[in-house]
Amino acid sequence: MVNVDDIIIAREKMKGVIHTTPLDYSKTFSLLAHNEVYLKLENLQKTGSFKARGSYNKLISLTEEELQKGVVAASAGNHAQGVAYSSQMLGVNCTIVMPKGAPLSKILATKQYGAEVILEGATFDDALSFALELKEQRAATFIHAFDDEAIIAGQGTAGLEILDQLPDVEAVICPVGGGGLIAGVAMAIKEKNPHIAVYGVQTVACPSMKQSLIEKSPVIVDSTPTMADGIAVKKPGQKTFEITQKYVDDVYCVDEMEIARTMLMLLERNKLLVEGSGACSLSSLLYEKVKLKEKKVVAVLSGGNVDMNFISRIIERGLVESGRFAAFNITLKDKPGELQKVLSSLTDLEANIQSVNLHHMGKNIYPGYAQLEISVETKNNEHIDILYKVLKEKNYSVEMTDFQP
Structure with missing residues (x-):
């Protein structure tokens, strides 16, 4: 089982390859949320999201023989770019299977990191099935997006950075999809200081971790379309669920209106381009889903990879929602x-x-x-x-x- 020592070791190995992202105090959002609000800017991470942390840590944990055989992953978003970037840094052959409807910008970005991109199937599940077949054919290593100990340890390095940057932090809020980020961050923080609260945030469109915690086991939930597609994971991982169950204080949900308004405010007030998934943590504060007052709170902005053709629609939606x-x-x-x-x-x-x-x-x-x-x-x-x-x-x-x- 992954532990905090694994996270500490991962951080040392990542130096010079993965950014230590800024922790930015926001006066605007502090006033609006009635807390001292700090933003952990993972949207400024390599590849535009926290995913580079876990994928790099996973790849450096592989044997030389495994690296020579290459790696395979399935993703239509940030995980694809994280694995491709990490593979490029280590000189590893990398194949990413994406559904045929994946945004062109993400396909091109993944290719630019040196990966072979294969478009297969109409949905992510189709792409995943093909990736697993490809992994067997090539005897390659499959890089899971979240339910992997090395991935979790890599994501947890963001939690160690928060503790260094704001030692007297009182609460940390993370977006939750499959659970890799919240599991790693919560373990890193709670093992160092169990008095710090850690909260997760999902969308009402896909509350898989929230429902799994209620039912005390990972469950599949129905999902509706959401602008926070990066965390629209219908079932959390077994490993990530167990860690979340142990360390996370609670998981809350925000809706599309709240996400759109928060994205617009981040762009307008802080000049930060943040994807829907990344905006959820701050949204939960602004709309008082997380009941905190006059606390030092860190909201993790997990990524900033917004498709260029979608940005104007997000802005328009946010303008409408905010009147x-x-x-x-x-x-x-x-x-x-x-x-x-x-x-x-x-x-x-x-x-x-x-x-x-x-x-x-x-x-x-x-x-x-x-x-x-x-x-x-x-x-x-x-x-x-x-x-x-x-x-x-x-x-x-x-x-x-x-x-x-």
Whole structure:
């Protein structure tokens, strides 16, 4: 069984290869969360996530014979890049199997680290099955994403860094998927100081570790789509579950709205690009899922690998959720000057017009009237309510429209 000495040894072996990531105090989030909030910036780690820690530690634990035969892994995200980077550092042949729908940016990033990338199957499970077959064919070593002692020990080095950087820390919050990060960090911290609280955070879309702790055994849960895809693991590992059960104080869940708002705030306030999975820990503080007040708290931002085509959608979703964007359908008379009246009503209230579409014909448009679709940049939800109220007072037929990123 992995122990804290394994984590200490892993840290020594990683020096010069894996970053000691910054621990950044945030005045903004401290005020909002009513705690002293420090951000552990694993989004600035090699390959853009904490995964490089575990994969490198796993590879250096292999025998020379195993290294010569190469390694195989299955992943559509951060684990792929972590294994590819670690293999490149050690001169090891590396094959990553990814599902055919994997984002192009992640495929290219993995290839740039020198890995052979094979696209197989429509889902991660398909890719995993093929990777296991490939491992047998090539007599290679399979690198598990989380349920491996060397992986857990490698991820735990982040916990040792936190203790060095903030010795009087009172609580640490980690995102949880398969459990490799929380298991390693919790063991490192609790073995050094059992009085420090350690909490995990999942999404309501895939609460596998939370449900497993309730049922006292790793279980498979149903999963719905989530922007925190990096922690959307339907079943935690056996090893990671046992360590989490022993060391972690509790696991909480955040929803999509809370994640989107937190991602936007990190980008806007702290100039940090953090993926949905990485934002969950801070989100749990901001939305008071973790009940802490006036404590020194570290939120681990586990990664920053957001697909470039998805960033704008995340920003838009966050703007909508925080009341910074609104869209209306307005029925108005089809005659000169009516459109200008509506636009003036909105701009007089300091709404910034984003788009305007005026329809003169349609199924629900009666003769003599037009349908206006308009989107505006707003200040907050109260501002949106004021806009809606003023338009109604001017006798316009107004409907708020849902925004789907």
